[in-house]
Amino acid sequence: MQIVNNIIYIFIVYLLASQSFSLIYYSARFFHIAHAATLTFAAYFTFLFSRQLSCPVWLAVPLAVGWAAGVGMLAEIALYRPLRRRGASAMVLMIASLGLYVVLQNVISMVWGDDTKSVRTGEIRVGREFFGAYITDIQITTIVVCVGLFVGCVVLMKYSRIGRNIRAVASNPELSNIVGIDSDRVILWAFGIGSGLVAAAGILIAFDTDMRPTMGFSWLLYGVVAMIIGGVGSNWGLVGGALLLATAQHLAAYYIGSQWMDAVAYVILILFLMARPLGFSGKRLKKIEI
Amino acid sequence: MEYLLHLLILVGIYVMLSQSLNLSAGFGGMISLAHAGFYGVGAYAGALLAVHYQVPFLVAVPAAMVLSGVLALVVATIALRTIDDYFIICTLGIQVVVFSLMNNWMSLTRGPLGIPGIPGISLFGVEVGSKWAFLLLTLVFVAAIFLFLKKLTGSSFGRVLRALSEDEIFTQSLGKNVYLSKVIAFTAGAMLAAIPGVLYAHYISYIDPTSFTIDESIFILSIVIIGGMRNLWGSVIAAAFLVFLPEILRFVGMPNAIAANMRQIIYGGILIAMMFRYSKGFETHHTKTA
Numbered sequence: 001m002q003i004v005n006n007i008i009y010i011f012i013v014y015l016l017a018s019q020s021f022s023l024i025y026y027s028a029r030f031f032h033i034a035h036a037a038t039l040t041f042a043a044y045f046t047f048l049f050s051r052q053l054s055c056p057v058w059l060a061v062p063l064a065v066g067w068a069a070g071v072g073m074l075a076e077i078a079l080y081r082p083l084r085r086r087g088a089s090a091m092v093l094m095i096a097s098l099g100l101y102v103v104l105q106n107v108i109s110m111v112w113g114d115d116t117k118s119v120r121t122g123e124i125r126v127g128r129e130f131f132g133a134y135i136t137d138i139q140i141t142t143i144v145v146c147v148g149l150f151v152g153c154v155v156l157m158k159y160s161r162i163g164r165n166i167r168a169v170a171s172n173p174e175l176s177n178i179v180g181i182d183s184d185r186v187i188l189w190a191f192g193i194g195s196g197l198v199a200a201a202g203i204l205i206a207f208d209t210d211m212r213p214t215m216g217f218s219w220l221l222y223g224v225v226a227m228i229i230g231g232v233g234s235n236w237g238l239v240g241g242a243l244l245l246a247t248a249q250h251l252a253a254y255y256i257g258s259q260w261m262d263a264v265a266y267v268i269l270i271l272f273l274m275a276r277p278l279g280f281s282g283k284r285l286k287k288i289e290i
Numbered sequence: 291m292e293y294l295l296h297l298l299i300l301v302g303i304y305v306m307l308s309q310s311l312n313l314s315a316g317f318g319g320m321i322s323l324a325h326a327g328f329y330g331v332g333a334y335a336g337a338l339l340a341v342h343y344q345v346p347f348l349v350a351v352p353a354a355m356v357l358s359g360v361l362a363l364v365v366a367t368i369a370l371r372t373i374d375d376y377f378i379i380c381t382l383g384i385q386v387v388v389f390s391l392m393n394n395w396m397s398l399t400r401g402p403l404g405i406p407g408i409p410g411i412s413l414f415g416v417e418v419g420s421k422w423a424f425l426l427l428t429l430v431f432v433a434a435i436f437l438f439l440k441k442l443t444g445s446s447f448g449r450v451l452r453a454l455s456e457d458e459i460f461t462q463s464l465g466k467n468v469y470l471s472k473v474i475a476f477t478a479g480a481m482l483a484a485i486p487g488v489l490y491a492h493y494i495s496y497i498d499p500t501s502f503t504i505d506e507s508i509f510i511l512s513i514v515i516i517g518g519m520r521n522l523w524g525s526v527i528a529a530a531f532l533v534f535l536p537e538i539l540r541f542v543g544m545p546n547a548i549a550a551n552m553r554q555i556i557y558g559g560i561l562i563a564m565m566f567r568y569s570k571g572f573e574t575h576h577t578k579t580a
Binding site: 030031079082083086087088089090091092093094095096098099100101102103105106107109110217221224228257259260262263266267269270273274 | 321384386512554555562
């Protein structure tokens with residue numbers, strides 16, 4: 001029973017991580033690696049506000065989410081937008097993003113140090129018993145919040161003006177510009193929403209398992225794996241991808257040992273890339289653009 | 291003086307690593323984040339052969355190269371079904387799997403405990419004991435790899451690589467086997483990366499998986515990009531610059547703890563700046579080669 005419980009918890013966190021990442025990938029069409037730093041920043045901002053500036057938690061969390069969303073939007077304005085205007089390809093944007101990730105992660109290490117920081121209050125409790133398995137309060141909160149954010153985001157994408165614009169830009173940026181949608185603005189919105197979502201995920205993870213400056217990268221990559229399995233722009237695909245990843249990892253942990261969880265995730269990724277070599281771009285060979 | 295020699299040896303190792311990556315990433319257009327994995331495979335192969343079987347250095351080097359090459363061949367046939375940003379993601383996955391094997395295959399690699407007591411190198415009965423001798427040996431290998439790559443990239447094979455990194459379909463139309471050329475270039479790059487691996491293992495006399503992480507891969511890629519794609523001398527200069535950078539920072543009075551982070555912030559920043567230069571693509575900026 002405990003394993004089912006863990007799978008559900010991890011699945012929900014993966015779902016939020018991959019949704020936040022795919023929202024950005026969906027509109028801007030490149031791998032925003034520095035997204036991992038946004039996740040870490042959110043956790044450290046919570047630490048900053050709640051511990052170092054001793055704000056109450058109900059105030060610290062929204063502040064941290066806001067600031068982390070600001071980090072994501074700043075990256076878009078200051079880095080990706082100028083690069084896009086110069087005609088950068090998805091690969092160039094990805095490497096720039098890799099550089100940005102290195103910079104941001106080291107800024108975090110420099111400001112807060114490399115050791116583990118905690119925002120948890122009180123001592124660690126065993127958790128509640130729930131159908132013969134244990135689950136902590138924070139994990140229950142995480143599941144509720146993540147499901148809420150996921151559904152909220154799906155509704156937002158489907159019915160709101162911003163959501164419709166994001167989908168328009170994702171399907172055809174030039175055409176959207178022609179009908180009067182400012183694609184840069186829309187991508188900025190996508191960065192804001194995506195960064196806010198991953199910030200929520202980062203804070204919830206920090207409350208569950210504390211924080212280190214390098215924590216973001218593996219969560220980001222799990223999100224990417226779930227997105228590649230599920231497909232970009234498909235919400236049910238993300239659900240399926242996150243569920244498959246969480247289940248496979250926990251079954252592997254159960255049968256061959258938990259140290260192989262990472263390897264399993266990437267073996268799945270590589271298998272999916274083999275089956276669908278170019279993800280969603282549909283290109284098979286590199287061709288010069290004129 | 292001893293410390294300066296130590297740094298020069300490290301520069302030599304990074305020159306070899308970045309030049310071997312330059313073959314696949316620069317000339318072949320296959321930007322890989324798995325290079326530290328091949329470096330690690332070389333180091334582990336060299337270390338295990340020396341510790342368990344007392345294999346002499348000059349036998350261990352080709353053995354490590356073959357092992358790394360076989361792995362690269364498998365990786366290449368899988369990963370080269372993808373291009374550009376998906377290729378990077380795929381190699382990132384492979385890097386994590388290789389790291390995971392080094393870190394968790396306890397019976398072979400002793401996991402995080404690492405392999406201690408790797409003997410020094412003796413060539414034809416002469417012990418390479420002092421730092422001076424080791425530096426000389428490193429330089430011999432650096433020169434050998436440099437000349438080999440210079441020759442290879444100047445040959446007709448080098449021209450095929452350059453052509454396919456610009457336009458694969460056009461290259462194919464000339465009757466060149468694009469896929470095979472890419473597999474060869476990738477495998478050759480990985481085999482060359484095994485050489486600095488063996489040298490490093492013997493030099494430090496202790497290896498553990500933390501030397502071969504994804505961060506190391508990012509670092510090697512940064513050297514290649516900062517030095518300039520397809521620019522072999524550029525890789526030499528960039529490797530020297532990045533290895534000496536923390537010393538320069540310490541020299542201007544930066545504390546030790548900050549200097550390490552500052553180095554990463556600086557190279558991340560340069561990486562971002564380089565992307566502005568390369569924003570039209572890596573191919574359109576023809577640097578002089580060969």
